[in-house]
Amino acid sequence: MQSFLDSHIHLDFMEGAPEIALRAAELERKLLANSISPYGFMKLRMRFPGNPWIKPALGFHPWWVAAGVLQPADLLLFERLAPEAPFIGEVGLDFMGPRKESAQDQLDAFDRIIEACVQPLACPPATERYQRVVSIHAVKSAAAVLDVLERWDATGSNVCVFHWFTGTSDELQRAISLGCFFSVGERMLRSKKGRAYVNAIPPERILLETDAPGSIDTAPWDSALFAGEAPIPDARIAAKSCDEWEASLLRTANLYEEATGRALPAALQWMER
Secondary structure (H helix, E strand, C coil): CCCCEEEECCCCCCCHHHHHHHHHHHHHCEEEECCHHHHHHHHHHHCCCCCCCCCCCECCCCCCCCCCCCCCHHHHHHHHHHHCCEEEEEEEEECCCCHHHHHHHHHHHHHHHHHCCCCCCCCCCCCCCCCCEEEEEECHHHHHHHHHHHCCHHHHEEEEECCCCCCHHHHHHHHHHHHHHEEEHHHHHHHHHHHHHHHCCCCHHHCCCCCCCCHHHHHHCHHHHHHHCCCCCCCHCCCCHHHHHHHHHHHHHHHHHHHHHHCCCCHHHHCCH
Protein backbone atom coordinates (compact mmCIF):
# COMPACT_ATOMS: atom_id res chain seq x y z
CA MET A 1 0.00 0.00 0.00
CA GLN A 2 1.36 3.40 -0.99
CA SER A 3 1.73 6.07 1.70
CA PHE A 4 0.35 9.54 1.10
CA LEU A 5 1.13 12.71 2.99
CA ASP A 6 -2.37 13.88 2.00
CA SER A 7 -4.69 11.16 0.75
CA HIS A 8 -7.58 13.45 -0.24
CA ILE A 9 -6.95 16.91 -1.67
CA HIS A 10 -8.53 18.86 -4.55
CA LEU A 11 -5.50 20.57 -6.06
CA ASP A 12 -7.38 21.69 -9.16
CA PHE A 13 -9.38 24.21 -7.09
CA MET A 14 -6.53 25.72 -5.08
CA GLU A 15 -4.58 28.85 -5.86
CA GLY A 16 -1.67 27.48 -3.85
CA ALA A 17 -1.48 24.20 -5.80
CA PRO A 18 1.89 24.91 -7.50
CA GLU A 19 3.51 25.72 -4.14
CA ILE A 20 1.93 22.65 -2.55
CA ALA A 21 3.33 20.50 -5.36
CA LEU A 22 6.80 21.97 -4.78
CA ARG A 23 6.48 21.31 -1.06
CA ALA A 24 5.48 17.70 -1.69
CA ALA A 25 8.59 17.29 -3.83
CA GLU A 26 10.79 18.81 -1.11
CA LEU A 27 9.32 16.41 1.44
CA GLU A 28 9.36 13.49 -1.02
CA ARG A 29 5.79 12.66 -0.05
CA LYS A 30 2.85 11.82 -2.30
CA LEU A 31 -0.47 13.65 -2.59
CA LEU A 32 -3.62 11.95 -3.90
CA ALA A 33 -5.19 14.69 -6.01
CA ASN A 34 -8.89 13.87 -6.28
CA SER A 35 -11.05 15.19 -9.10
CA ILE A 36 -14.82 15.44 -9.41
CA SER A 37 -15.07 14.48 -13.08
CA PRO A 38 -13.07 12.85 -15.87
CA TYR A 39 -12.35 16.33 -17.18
CA GLY A 40 -10.84 17.38 -13.86
CA PHE A 41 -8.64 14.29 -13.97
CA MET A 42 -7.36 15.17 -17.43
CA LYS A 43 -6.66 18.74 -16.31
CA LEU A 44 -4.70 17.50 -13.30
CA ARG A 45 -2.56 15.32 -15.55
CA MET A 46 -1.86 18.28 -17.80
CA ARG A 47 -1.11 20.55 -14.84
CA PHE A 48 1.36 18.18 -13.17
CA PRO A 49 2.85 16.12 -16.00
CA GLY A 50 5.40 13.58 -14.85
CA ASN A 51 5.34 14.78 -11.23
CA PRO A 52 6.03 11.66 -9.13
CA TRP A 53 4.59 13.23 -5.97
CA ILE A 54 1.20 14.30 -7.38
CA LYS A 55 -1.09 11.36 -8.15
CA PRO A 56 -4.11 12.56 -10.19
CA ALA A 57 -7.23 10.55 -9.38
CA LEU A 58 -10.05 9.92 -11.85
CA GLY A 59 -13.27 11.16 -10.27
CA PHE A 60 -17.04 11.03 -10.69
CA HIS A 61 -18.45 12.88 -7.70
CA PRO A 62 -21.95 11.83 -6.57
CA TRP A 63 -23.00 15.44 -5.94
CA TRP A 64 -22.79 16.16 -9.64
CA VAL A 65 -24.52 12.92 -10.53
CA ALA A 66 -27.34 14.02 -8.20
CA ALA A 67 -27.39 17.47 -9.80
CA GLY A 68 -27.65 15.98 -13.28
CA VAL A 69 -24.43 17.65 -14.39
CA LEU A 70 -22.53 14.42 -14.97
CA GLN A 71 -24.31 12.57 -17.75
CA PRO A 72 -24.07 9.07 -19.35
CA ALA A 73 -21.51 10.35 -21.87
CA ASP A 74 -19.29 11.46 -18.99
CA LEU A 75 -19.53 7.99 -17.44
CA LEU A 76 -18.46 6.46 -20.75
CA LEU A 77 -15.44 8.76 -20.70
CA PHE A 78 -14.66 7.62 -17.14
CA GLU A 79 -14.76 4.00 -18.31
CA ARG A 80 -12.47 4.78 -21.25
CA LEU A 81 -9.94 6.47 -18.96
CA ALA A 82 -10.05 3.88 -16.15
CA PRO A 83 -7.52 1.45 -17.71
CA GLU A 84 -4.84 4.14 -17.45
CA ALA A 85 -5.87 5.39 -13.99
CA PRO A 86 -4.27 3.63 -10.98
CA PHE A 87 -5.88 6.24 -8.71
CA ILE A 88 -9.65 6.77 -8.56
CA GLY A 89 -11.50 9.48 -6.66
CA GLU A 90 -13.64 11.13 -5.65
CA VAL A 91 -16.39 8.62 -6.32
CA GLY A 92 -19.24 7.19 -4.24
CA LEU A 93 -22.77 7.83 -3.04
CA ASP A 94 -24.50 10.63 -1.15
CA PHE A 95 -28.06 10.08 0.12
CA MET A 96 -28.22 13.17 2.31
CA GLY A 97 -31.37 15.29 2.03
CA PRO A 98 -32.61 15.95 -1.51
CA ARG A 99 -29.70 13.99 -3.02
CA LYS A 100 -31.48 10.82 -1.93
CA GLU A 101 -33.98 11.41 -4.74
CA SER A 102 -31.22 10.52 -7.20
CA ALA A 103 -30.17 7.38 -5.29
CA GLN A 104 -30.80 5.01 -8.19
CA ASP A 105 -28.88 7.17 -10.68
CA GLN A 106 -25.99 7.38 -8.25
CA LEU A 107 -26.07 3.62 -7.62
CA ASP A 108 -26.12 2.84 -11.33
CA ALA A 109 -23.09 5.09 -11.90
CA PHE A 110 -21.18 3.82 -8.86
CA ASP A 111 -21.76 0.20 -9.83
CA ARG A 112 -20.22 0.84 -13.26
CA ILE A 113 -17.35 2.77 -11.66
CA ILE A 114 -16.46 -0.13 -9.35
CA GLU A 115 -16.85 -2.59 -12.23
CA ALA A 116 -14.26 -0.49 -14.10
CA CYS A 117 -12.00 -0.50 -11.04
CA VAL A 118 -11.78 -4.28 -10.90
CA GLN A 119 -10.69 -4.48 -14.54
CA PRO A 120 -6.93 -4.73 -15.22
CA LEU A 121 -4.83 -1.63 -15.65
CA ALA A 122 -3.17 -1.11 -19.01
CA CYS A 123 0.18 -0.91 -17.17
CA PRO A 124 -0.25 -2.82 -13.90
CA PRO A 125 2.18 -2.12 -11.04
CA ALA A 126 4.98 -4.64 -10.87
CA THR A 127 5.46 -4.68 -7.10
CA GLU A 128 2.14 -3.61 -5.60
CA ARG A 129 -0.38 -6.16 -4.38
CA TYR A 130 -3.19 -3.75 -5.20
CA GLN A 131 -3.74 -2.30 -8.65
CA ARG A 132 -5.74 0.82 -7.72
CA VAL A 133 -6.38 3.19 -4.84
CA VAL A 134 -10.06 4.25 -4.75
CA SER A 135 -11.14 7.23 -2.61
CA ILE A 136 -14.82 6.86 -1.71
CA HIS A 137 -17.40 9.43 -0.60
CA ALA A 138 -20.21 7.81 1.43
CA VAL A 139 -22.78 10.01 3.15
CA LYS A 140 -25.90 8.27 4.53
CA SER A 141 -24.92 5.48 2.14
CA ALA A 142 -22.13 3.39 3.67
CA ALA A 143 -24.16 0.16 3.53
CA ALA A 144 -25.00 0.70 -0.14
CA VAL A 145 -21.34 1.45 -0.92
CA LEU A 146 -20.27 -1.73 0.88
CA ASP A 147 -22.86 -3.75 -1.03
CA VAL A 148 -21.33 -2.62 -4.32
CA LEU A 149 -17.75 -3.26 -3.15
CA GLU A 150 -18.72 -6.75 -2.02
CA ARG A 151 -20.60 -7.53 -5.22
CA TRP A 152 -17.49 -6.82 -7.30
CA ASP A 153 -14.96 -8.08 -4.70
CA ALA A 154 -13.37 -4.67 -5.13
CA THR A 155 -11.16 -4.87 -2.03
CA GLY A 156 -9.50 -8.00 -3.37
CA SER A 157 -7.61 -6.05 -6.02
CA ASN A 158 -7.90 -2.42 -4.85
CA VAL A 159 -7.22 -0.28 -1.81
CA CYS A 160 -10.71 1.07 -1.10
CA VAL A 161 -10.46 4.15 1.11
CA PHE A 162 -13.48 5.63 2.87
CA HIS A 163 -12.98 9.39 2.89
CA TRP A 164 -14.22 10.90 6.20
CA PHE A 165 -16.27 7.89 7.31
CA THR A 166 -19.61 8.90 8.89
CA GLY A 167 -21.58 5.64 8.83
CA THR A 168 -22.80 3.65 11.81
CA SER A 169 -20.53 1.64 14.07
CA ASP A 170 -21.88 -1.58 12.53
CA GLU A 171 -21.08 -0.25 9.06
CA LEU A 172 -17.60 0.68 10.25
CA GLN A 173 -16.97 -2.86 11.47
CA ARG A 174 -18.29 -4.24 8.21
CA ALA A 175 -15.91 -1.99 6.25
CA ILE A 176 -12.98 -3.01 8.45
CA SER A 177 -13.83 -6.69 7.99
CA LEU A 178 -13.97 -6.16 4.23
CA GLY A 179 -10.41 -4.78 4.27
CA CYS A 180 -11.19 -1.11 3.67
CA PHE A 181 -8.88 1.76 4.56
CA PHE A 182 -9.94 5.13 6.00
CA SER A 183 -8.69 8.67 5.42
CA VAL A 184 -9.20 10.94 8.42
CA GLY A 185 -9.00 14.70 8.62
CA GLU A 186 -9.26 17.57 11.04
CA ARG A 187 -13.06 17.83 11.04
CA MET A 188 -13.52 14.11 11.66
CA LEU A 189 -10.99 14.15 14.51
CA ARG A 190 -12.71 17.08 16.23
CA SER A 191 -15.92 15.06 16.70
CA LYS A 192 -16.51 12.55 19.49
CA LYS A 193 -17.77 9.98 17.00
CA GLY A 194 -14.78 10.50 14.71
CA ARG A 195 -12.28 10.05 17.53
CA ALA A 196 -14.03 6.85 18.64
CA TYR A 197 -13.93 5.53 15.08
CA VAL A 198 -10.22 6.29 14.69
CA ASN A 199 -9.53 4.22 17.80
CA ALA A 200 -11.58 1.34 16.37
CA ILE A 201 -9.76 1.27 13.02
CA PRO A 202 -6.53 -0.75 12.77
CA PRO A 203 -3.69 1.82 12.70
CA GLU A 204 -2.24 0.37 9.49
CA ARG A 205 -5.54 1.14 7.71
CA ILE A 206 -5.49 4.89 8.50
CA LEU A 207 -4.40 7.65 6.12
CA LEU A 208 -4.38 11.41 6.69
CA GLU A 209 -6.32 13.86 4.55
CA THR A 210 -7.11 17.57 4.42
CA ASP A 211 -9.93 17.53 1.82
CA ALA A 212 -8.53 20.95 0.90
CA PRO A 213 -9.82 23.43 -0.04
CA GLY A 214 -12.75 22.00 1.89
CA SER A 215 -15.67 23.82 0.25
CA ILE A 216 -15.91 22.56 -3.30
CA ASP A 217 -19.70 22.56 -3.01
CA THR A 218 -19.73 26.39 -2.96
CA ALA A 219 -17.67 26.85 -6.11
CA PRO A 220 -19.59 28.26 -9.11
CA TRP A 221 -19.60 25.08 -11.21
CA ASP A 222 -21.27 25.29 -14.55
CA SER A 223 -21.13 23.47 -17.86
CA ALA A 224 -17.81 25.12 -18.71
CA LEU A 225 -16.10 22.96 -16.08
CA PHE A 226 -17.25 19.81 -17.78
CA ALA A 227 -16.26 21.11 -21.20
CA GLY A 228 -12.71 21.33 -19.92
CA GLU A 229 -12.84 25.08 -19.27
CA ALA A 230 -13.17 25.46 -15.54
CA PRO A 231 -14.46 28.76 -14.18
CA ILE A 232 -12.33 30.42 -11.52
CA PRO A 233 -13.62 29.46 -8.07
CA ASP A 234 -14.53 32.24 -5.67
CA ALA A 235 -11.65 33.95 -3.87
CA ARG A 236 -12.29 32.27 -0.51
CA ILE A 237 -11.72 28.84 -2.02
CA ALA A 238 -8.98 29.74 -4.50
CA ALA A 239 -6.89 31.51 -1.85
CA LYS A 240 -6.02 28.33 0.04
CA SER A 241 -2.25 28.61 0.41
CA CYS A 242 0.53 26.11 0.91
CA ASP A 243 1.05 27.39 4.46
CA GLU A 244 -2.65 26.92 5.27
CA TRP A 245 -2.62 23.44 3.81
CA GLU A 246 0.47 22.43 5.76
CA ALA A 247 -0.97 23.90 8.97
CA SER A 248 -4.13 21.83 8.43
CA LEU A 249 -2.05 18.67 8.06
CA LEU A 250 -0.15 19.50 11.22
CA ARG A 251 -3.37 20.02 13.19
CA THR A 252 -4.70 16.72 11.82
CA ALA A 253 -1.55 14.88 12.88
CA ASN A 254 -1.71 16.38 16.36
CA LEU A 255 -5.40 15.57 16.72
CA TYR A 256 -4.76 11.98 15.63
CA GLU A 257 -2.07 11.54 18.25
CA GLU A 258 -4.24 13.15 20.94
CA ALA A 259 -7.22 10.92 20.03
CA THR A 260 -5.29 7.65 19.89
CA GLY A 261 -2.32 8.14 22.18
CA ARG A 262 -0.21 6.79 19.31
CA ALA A 263 2.48 8.44 17.28
CA LEU A 264 1.84 8.65 13.58
CA PRO A 265 3.32 5.84 11.51
CA ALA A 266 6.74 6.81 10.18
CA ALA A 267 5.44 7.01 6.61
CA LEU A 268 3.05 9.81 7.63
CA GLN A 269 5.60 11.89 9.56
CA TRP A 270 7.13 14.74 7.64
CA MET A 271 8.27 17.56 9.92
CA GLU A 272 9.48 18.51 13.35
CA ARG A 273 6.57 19.45 15.60
